[in-house]
Amino acid sequence: MSYQAVKDAQAGITTDYKCDAPHQPLTIHPWGGGTYMSISYEDAKRILSKHHQSHVLRFWDHLNENQKVDLLAQIETLDLDTVVLMQKLLAEKDKTRETTKSDIEPAEVIKQSELEKGEARRIGEEILRAGEVGVLLVAGGQGTRLGFGGPKGCFPLAPITNASLFAIHSRKILGMEQKYHTEIPFYIMTSQANDKVTRDFFDQHDCFGLSRDRLMFFTQGMWPSLRKDGKIILDSPCHIFMSPDGHGGVLSALRLSGMLEDMEKRGLKTVFYFQVDNPLVEIADPAFVGLHREHDAEMSVKVCVKQGPEEGIGVVVKRDGRNAIVEYTELTDEQKHEILPDGRLKFRFGSVAIHIFSLDFLRKEAGGGLPLHIAHKKVPYCDESGATIEPEEPNAYKFERFIFDVLPDAERALNVEFSREYEFSPVKNASGPDSPETARRDMMLKYAGWLEQSGVEAPRNEAGEPLHKIEIDPCFALGPDDLREKVDSNFKISGDVLLA
Numbered sequence: 001m002s003y004q005a006v007k008d009a010q011a012g013i014t015t016d017y018k019c020d021a022p023h024q025p026l027t028i029h030p031w032g033g034g035t036y037m038s039i040s041y042e043d044a045k046r047i048l049s050k051h052h053q054s055h056v057l058r059f060w061d062h063l064n065e066n067q068k069v070d071l072l073a074q075i076e077t078l079d080l081d082t083v084v085l086m087q088k089l090l091a092e093k094d095k096t097r098e099t100t101k102s103d104i105e106p107a108e109v110i111k112q113s114e115l116e117k118g119e120a121r122r123i124g125e126e127i128l129r130a131g132e133v134g135v136l137l138v139a140g141g142q143g144t145r146l147g148f149g150g151p152k153g154c155f156p157l158a159p160i161t162n163a164s165l166f167a168i169h170s171r172k173i174l175g176m177e178q179k180y181h182t183e184i185p186f187y188i189m190t191s192q193a194n195d196k197v198t199r200d201f202f203d204q205h206d207c208f209g210l211s212r213d214r215l216m217f218f219t220q221g222m223w224p225s226l227r228k229d230g231k232i233i234l235d236s237p238c239h240i241f242m243s244p245d246g247h248g249g250v251l252s253a254l255r256l257s258g259m260l261e262d263m264e265k266r267g268l269k270t271v272f273y274f275q276v277d278n279p280l281v282e283i284a285d286p287a288f289v290g291l292h293r294e295h296d297a298e299m300s301v302k303v304c305v306k307q308g309p310e311e312g313i314g315v316v317v318k319r320d321g322r323n324a325i326v327e328y329t330e331l332t333d334e335q336k337h338e339i340l341p342d343g344r345l346k347f348r349f350g351s352v353a354i355h356i357f358s359l360d361f362l363r364k365e366a367g368g369g370l371p372l373h374i375a376h377k378k379v380p381y382c383d384e385s386g387a388t389i390e391p392e393e394p395n396a397y398k399f400e401r402f403i404f405d406v407l408p409d410a411e412r413a414l415n416v417e418f419s420r421e422y423e424f425s426p427v428k429n430a431s432g433p434d435s436p437e438t439a440r441r442d443m444m445l446k447y448a449g450w451l452e453q454s455g456v457e458a459p460r461n462e463a464g465e466p467l468h469k470i471e472i473d474p475c476f477a478l479g480p481d482d483l484r485e486k487v488d489s490n491f492k493i494s495g496d497v498l499l500a
Contacts, residue, residue: 032347044075051080052230058388059237068237074240078224078232082372086223086399087230089372104317104326104335109303109349110483112417115287124290132269133284135173135184138247139166139198139276139354140191140220147430151194152275154201154377157427157438160471160498165276165427166201166362168209168474172283175474179482184284185214185266191244197217218257220249225379225396225439231397234382241379246400247275247353248370253367263359271362273355273403277426279439280446281354288356289418293311298361298410301325302354304420306345309336314404316415323413325351325404327373349415351404352424365409370401422446444470453480455489468493473500 039047041060049055056075063071114120116480127133143152154167156162164172173184190198199217202208207215222242224232235241250273254260270292272284282288292300300321303316314325328336331347338346383389391478407413418424425442428434447470448458459467476499477483487499 006431015133019224021356022466023319038069039076041072042131044072048075049082051083053080053232055081056232056234056240059234059382063238071238071240074101074242077222078240079221083224083226083232085372086226086397087373089374089399090228090230090397093374096245104324104347105436106347106349107316107318107323107415109316109415109417110291112194112419114291115285115416115418117287120294121287122290124286125180125289127270127289127293128176128284129182130462131182131184131267133182133184133289134187134263134266134268134271135284136187136271136273137169137191137276138250138273140189140190140194140244140247141276142194145390145429146427146436151190151198151201152427153198155278155427155436157436157443159444159469160496161500164201165279165412167199167205167208168279169276169281169283170202170210172474172478174209175478176284176475178475179478183211183214185216185263186210187216187218187254187263187271189250189253190217190218190219192222192242193244193311195380204211207225216259216262218253218259220253221245223377225377226396227381227396233379235380236382237386241381241396243333244400246373247403248372248401248405250403251362251366251368251370251401251406254362260359260363260366264363268359271357271359273353273357275353275426277428278424279427279443280423280425282360282423291414292356292358295412295414297356297414298358299407300356300414300416301351301404301407302418302423303351303415303419304350304424306348306350309345311350314351315347316349316351317347319408322408323410323415324408325402327402329375349417352420352426353403354423355403361410362405365406368409370403370405372399373397395497404449422449447472448481450477450483451487451491451493454487456487456491456493458493469496470498471498473498 045054045057050054055480060068139151139153141152143150143155146152146155148155153166154164156164158168172185177184188198195217202215223245224240224242224365227233233241270289274281274283288302301316306313312328314327315331317324317326335347340346375392375398377396377398378391378394380388381391382393421442426434427436427439431437444466448460448466450472451458458470461467477486
């Protein structure tokens with residue numbers, strides 16, 4: 001059945017069974033493109049029965065035609081071979097936890113001083129000017145934890161203009177293009193839940209000044225969650241609960257969307273990767289790019305010293321002669337708290353999802369598979385009466401793939417230390433740590449530091465925080481060197497300051 005035929009079949013149909021699940025787009029293929037084809041009920045029944053998931057169709061006789069079409073479309077996209085792997089991981093999860101990561105040692109880390117050397121920056125700037133660098137943003141999440149009803153990238157954050165995270169990141173790329181007289185393609189991975197809203201948001205803001213022909217969107221895949229008995233969960237009679245397949249899904253998404261081919265056609269050799277919730281990130285930092293190329297690395301990782309043993313970031317380690325990142329949930333308590341003779345944590349360097357990949361390495365990894373990770377979560381489910389239940393306690397298991405699991409495959413890898421107060425202040429929570437309040441504070445601290453390095457006094461309170469709001473548009477300045485050329489020491493701050 002074609003897409004148009006499905007639309008025609010839906011016309012005029014009234015609902016005779018309540019289905020509260022959000023209506024899914026009919027272009028169901030997780031990465032877009034192609035012709036929509038719907039399997040038959042008989043095919044769906046056969047496939048599900050083979051994998052012991054026949055319960056997915058248990059409300060079939062109570063659905064209207066519209067709901068049946070949507071449910072069949074979802075079933076068609078299920079990767080049931082991966083579901084089998086999920087079931088196996090679920091059955092072995094306790095055993096896996098007992099034996100996890102006992103053979104690891106701290107990885108080698110290049111000190112921050114290497115980033116400050118001029119040679120690495122010079123090499124990186126040459127690579128940028130040559131148009132060999134692309135930027136890859138993972139932005140599939142919603143702003144639910146922020147109390148924000150939309151994609152997290154649309155969240156307004158800048159201290160004075162309230163510019164969104166998407167605007168902050170986009171203006172940094174535009175500033176880089178202007179400074180180095182180059183073109184930097186921007187690849188944005190969304191999810192089915194936020195793809196259209198994200199595209200519309202960029203359209204409404206004229207892509208924040210970026211060229212539309214260098215702005216590419218693609219969606220990641222979606223996976224079902226499982227009950228403890230390995231059964232797929234319905235969250236309404238006509239809908240399977242689905243969630244994004246994790247930031248590791250970027251590999252298959254790049255391949256299936258044609259983005260890897262696009263990168264190759266544009267002559268890219270290096271891809272800078274980051275996540276949407278960090279407004280401080282130094283996008284395509286020339287010194288980091290230069291170190292990556294200077295060492296002929298396949299993957300490079302920026303790392304910072306953890307704030308404490310329980311901080312929820314993965315640590316860089318060495319296992320079997322290769323670099324790796326171990327998620328904090330997969331470390332034992334002993335490993336988290338182990339102390340060296342000098343009093344420092346043994347596993348003290350954490351990764352905050354700032355990476356560089358060679359395009360050749362990305363292409364090679366996109367053809368393989370990554371291990372699955374499991375998390376016990378609260379997932380809405382449909383009871384036997386057809387009602388949707390919102391559980392108060394974790395009741396199901398979600399599965400993801402993580403991009404850092406490609407690191408052991410890299411024959412040449414770098415871990416590079418950076419200053420977290422300069423480049424990491426994520427927006428994750430509505431209040432408290434890692435919130436909009438702390439991110440705005442850290443942005444203003446960074447801007448104040450730039451001004452002071454340019455010879456401008458930035459008044460501060462007793463806690464060392466700026467007395468006035470400060471915001472600097474990346475197209476005005478990308479750092480203190482740029483700022484020094486535009487603002488002289490006679491500049492005085494007596495109120496809120498916006499430099500744009």
